[in-house]
Structures are given as structure tokens and as C-alpha cells.
Amino acid sequence: xxxxxxxxxxxxxxxxxxxxxxxxxxxxxxxxxxxxxxxxxxxxxxxxxxxxxxxxxxxxxxxxxxxxxxxxxxxxxxxxxxxxxxxxxxxxxxxxxxxxxxxxxxxxxxxxxxxxxxxxxxxxxxxxxxxxxxxxxxxxxxxxxxxxxxxxxxxxxxxxxxxxxxxxxxxxxxxxxxxxxxxxxxxxxxxxxxxxxxxxxxxxxxxxxxxxxxxxxxxxxxxxxxxxxxxxx
Amino acid sequence: xxxxxxxxxxxxxxxxxxxxxxxxxxxxxxxxxxxxxxxxxxxxxxxxxxxxxxxxxxxxxxxxxxxxxxxxxxxxxxxxxxxxxxxxxxxxxxxxxxxxxxxxxxxxxxxxxxxxxxxxxxxxxxxxxxxxxxxxxxxxxxxxxxxxxxxxxxxxxxxxxxxxxxxxxxxxxxxxxxxxxxxxxxxxxxxxxxxxxxxxxxxxxxxxxxxxxxxxxx
Numbered sequence: 378x379x380x381x382x383x384x385x386x387x388x389x390x391x392x393x394x395x396x397x398x399x400x401x402x403x404x405x406x407x408x409x410x411x412x413x414x415x416x417x418x419x420x421x422x423x424x425x426x427x428x429x430x431x432x433x434x435x436x437x438x439x440x441x442x443x444x445x446x447x448x449x450x451x452x453x454x455x456x457x458x459x460x461x462x463x464x465x466x467x468x469x470x471x472x473x474x475x476x477x478x479x480x481x482x483x484x485x486x487x488x489x490x491x492x493x494x495x496x497x498x499x500x501x502x503x504x505x506x507x508x509x510x511x512x513x514x515x516x517x518x519x520x521x522x523x524x525x526x527x528x529x530x531x532x533x534x535x536x537x538x539x540x541x542x543x544x545x546x547x548x549x550x551x552x553x554x555x556x557x558x559x560x561x562x563x564x565x566x567x568x569x570x571x572x573x574x575x576x577x578x579x580x581x582x583x584x585x586x587x588x589x590x591x592x593x594x595x596x597x598x599x600x601x602x603x604x605x606x607x608x609x610x
Numbered sequence: 611x612x613x614x615x616x617x618x619x620x621x622x623x624x625x626x627x628x629x630x631x632x633x634x635x636x637x638x639x640x641x642x643x644x645x646x647x648x649x650x651x652x653x654x655x656x657x658x659x660x661x662x663x664x665x666x667x668x669x670x671x672x673x674x675x676x677x678x679x680x681x682x683x684x685x686x687x688x689x690x691x692x693x694x695x696x697x698x699x700x701x702x703x704x705x706x707x708x709x710x711x712x713x714x715x716x717x718x719x720x721x722x723x724x725x726x727x728x729x730x731x732x733x734x735x736x737x738x739x740x741x742x743x744x745x746x747x748x749x750x751x752x753x754x755x756x757x758x759x760x761x762x763x764x765x766x767x768x769x770x771x772x773x774x775x776x777x778x779x780x781x782x783x784x785x786x787x788x789x790x791x792x793x794x795x796x797x798x799x800x801x802x803x804x805x806x807x808x809x810x811x812x813x814x815x816x817x818x819x820x821x822x823x824x825x826x827x828x
Contacts, residue, residue: 403658403659403677403681403695404658404677404681405674405681406658406674406675406677406681407675429695452735453735453736453737453738454734454735454736454737455733455734455735456734456735457681462733465733466733472733474733474735474736475736476736476737476738476739476740476741477657477695477699477736477737477738477741478657478695478696478698478699478702478703478738478740478741479740479741480695481694481695481696481698481699482696482699484696485696496703496741496744497703497744497745498703498740498741498744498745499740499744500744500774500775501722501772501774501775501776502740502771502772502773502774502775503771503772504736504740534675545675546660546673546675546676546686546692547656547658547659547660547675547676547677547678547692548674548675549659549692549693549694550658550659550694550695551694551695552694553694554694554695554696581694598674598675599674600672600674600677600683601677601681602677602680602681602682602683603672603683604666604672604682604683604684605666605667605668605669605670605671605672605683606665606666606667606668606669607668607669608668
């Protein structure tokens with residue numbers, strides 16, 4: 378079984394117009410930069426994208442929004458993107474804003490083979506409209522269904538030929554959840570290694586969840602809020 | 611004298627107890643980390659997947675892979691741990707986080723909070739706020755008592771879309787410390803030199819006032 382793709386263009390070659398994609402990352406941290414660039418280049422359209430954020434105007438999913446490739450965005454926070462707000466207010470873009478924990482857990486449910494979960498997030502708010510509410514132990518919960526996605530596109534720090542992945546620091550975020558949740562998972566990694574080089578005890582995503590893997594190149598890793606202190610304290 | 615935002619943070623830091631796991635929201639809540647009392651150890655959670663958040667990195671050592679929920683570059687500490695977003699909200703939903711501090715646009719006398727949306731105006735999304743307010747055992751709101759145009763942010767009922775219902779336990783504003791009880795807003799403390807009458811005038815709901823109301827001490 379060969380999971381190796383030559384590059385991002387090769388890895389995304391089976392993605393077609395109108396499909397649903399999960400894209401890993403929190404803000405611009407841990408986003409699949411290479412695959413996003415390849416999707417923009419290929420010009421695939423009418424996509425439904427599930428991702429915590431929508432990038433910024435000129436980076437991340439923002440690049441796909443500029444090219445009007447996204448029909449619907451499912452996200453929890455989109456505050457850093459003017460083009461997004463413009464498309465939303467003008468009605469060009471369909472948007473579903475959902476709580477961050479609900480987003481994570483709907484990915485998790487899909488990856489764990491569960492059709493739905495109950496969560497208290499959003500009870501008594503407009504998020505609850507039209508949803509089944511069930512009371513457990515005197516507290517109300519919303520029924521939220523598992524996501525269904527054609528592809529998950531994730532970014533890892535290291536990966537091997539078997540598709541095993543390890544993430545670095547908070548670039549982990551939604552990546553391991555999405556890797557488990559879609560019909561097909563594409564992983565781009567900063568460092569592709571031979572089988573046996575990663576310690577099986579420290580694998581975050583077992584290879585069974587990954588169908589395509591490739592060595593990414595030229596990571597920009599843009600920082601949204603560069604905060605520093607002058608001296609050690 | 612009304613408190614400034616740093617003093618609001620300083621007052622909230624007095625609520626911290628040794629061993630607390632704490633989630634601090636964006637804005638004034640983030641400043642609370644600067645006033646953790648000596649001898650009190652708290653562990654800060656960042657809901658993008660970090661427990662044990664350290665200070666900002668020294669210039670030149672910032673790492674794009676290590677950020678907090680406000681997307682700021684940060685550091686880890688000895689004893690920190692990293693996890694995915696589902697586990698992060700597992701900690702929140704299962705009640706392991708002892709204290710959550712959030713900003714708000716409106717809070718009602720029964721503890722409802724609105725802080726994520728102004729219809730037709732602000733479309734940013736709720737991020738993790740709805741999960742936090744739905745599950746946290748102890749929620750303190752840090753905010754100015756009135757809006758920039760002078761309207762009370764403490765109301766009988768919220769006019770903006772809610773983030774959560776019946777969840778806020780305490781509010782610390784530039785004017786007062788207020789507890790949310792079964793009967794409404796109870797005034798606990800007032801900013802030095804600020805009268806009870808002024809606080810009541812700037813609160814669009816009745817305040818419960820019992821006995822002497824001490825001044826906030828910092």
C-alpha cells in the first residue's frame with residue numbers, strides 16, 4: 378500500500394467541485410499551507426469547508442475565499458477576515474457559526490463512529506434553534522450530529538510512510554480529530570521519515586486514518602499576533 | 611475613582627485559589643495573569659490545546675506553532691501539556707476548570723451573558739465562549755459597567771443574542787463587584803469613592819444592598 382504522494386497537487390488530485398473538506402488548524406497555526414495553495418491553483422469550486430477559522434485576508438482559507446471557491450463555511454470564529462465578512466454580509470457565502478467545542482466534538486464523533494453527541498454548549502441561544510434538546514440529570518443538552526466530510530486535510534510535524542503522524546505544540550489543535558473524521562485524509566508533514574523512525578508510543582494519529590501523505594515545502598508559518606517580552610522574568 | 615482595566619484584573623486575581631485550573635478570555639481577563647498573588651499557584655488553560663500557559667516568549671524566541679486562544683505567541687512551562695481541541699473542551703465540559711474569566715457586552719440579573727454577536731454589525735463567531743459558559747462551575751465577568759455611550763451593561767434581561775443562560779456568578783466592573791444571586795444583582799463592593807447611588811444609577815436593574823458596602827481594596 379503506497380500512501381506517498383509526490384506533492385500537494387498530487388495529494389489533492391481526487392478532490393472535485395462541490396465536496397466537503399475539513400481543514401486542520403487554529404487561526405494560522407497548524408494549517409495545511411501546501412494543500413491550500415494547491416486547491417487555489419487548481420481552482421476547485423463550490424466547496425463546503427469545515428475549519429475553526431477562515432484564515433486571514435491573504436493567508437490560509439482566506440486565499441480560497443478571495444477566489445470564491447468556498448460556497449459554505451462551517452467555523453467557530455471568523456473575526457480576522459474582512460473578505461469573509463464582506464461575502465457573508467452580501468450573501469455570497471453561506472456560513473454556519475458553531476461553538477468551538479461543538480466543532481471539535483462533531484469531528485470527534487465522526488472519527489469515533491458515533492452519529493451524534495449531546496453538549497450543553499448553545500442551550501438557550503440561537504445555536505439551539507431547531508435542535509433536539511434532551512435533559513440528563515436536570516441539565517439540558519443539545520443533540521449535535523457527527524460531521525460528514527469527503528476529505529480531511531491536515532498538517533503534521535512528522536509523519537512516516539505508513540501515515541503515522543506527530544504534531545508539534547499547539548499546531549495539533551483540530552488536526553488529529555479531523556484526520557480521523559473524513560472519508561479520505563490527506564496529511565502534509567514538515568518532515569517525512571522512514572517507517573521505524575517514529576516511536577510508536579508517541580504517535581498522535583495512527584496511520585490507518587491517513588490515506589495520502591507527502592512532504593510539504595516552504596512553510597511560511599505566519600504569526601497572527603506576535604507578542605513578546607523584552608527580558609526574562 | 612473608577613477602576614481602570616488593570617485594576618479590574620487585579621481585583622479578579624484575588625478570587626484565585628491555590629491549585630486552580632483557570633481559563634482566561636481575551637481582553638481584560640488576559641490581564642489577570644499579571645496579578646496572580648504570591649504563594650498561589652494556578653494553571654492557565656488555553657482552549658486551543660495547552661495547559662500550563664507561560665508568559666510571552668523573549669523577543670526572537672517566538673514560535674508560530676505555540677500560540678494561545680487569542681493567537682498570541684506564548685511559551686510553555688515545566689509541567690505543561692499539549693492536547694487536541696476535543697480533549698481541551700472535554701476538560702471544560704467535565705467541570706475540571708475551576709474558574710473562567712470572560713468579557714461581556716451584556717449580563718442580566720439572572721446570570722445570562724451576551725458577548726458574541728451584534729446582529730447586522732459584528733459577525734465574528736462565538737469561538738469557545740459558548741462551551742465555556744455552558745459548563746464552567748464558576749464564571750466571573752470582567753467588563754466596564756457601561757458601554758462607551760454610557761448605557762448600562764448590567765440589565766434585567768439581555769437585548770443581544772445570548773452566549774449562555776444562568777451561568778455568570780460574579781461581575782467585576784470599573785465601579786463595583788456584584789454577585790448574581792437567585793434574587794438578582796447583589797452589590798458586594800464598590801470602587802473607592804464611588805457611591806452606591808452612582809452604581810445604582812448606572813445599573814439597569816435593581817441592586818440588592820445589604821449592610822455596609824466596603825470599598826474594593828487592591
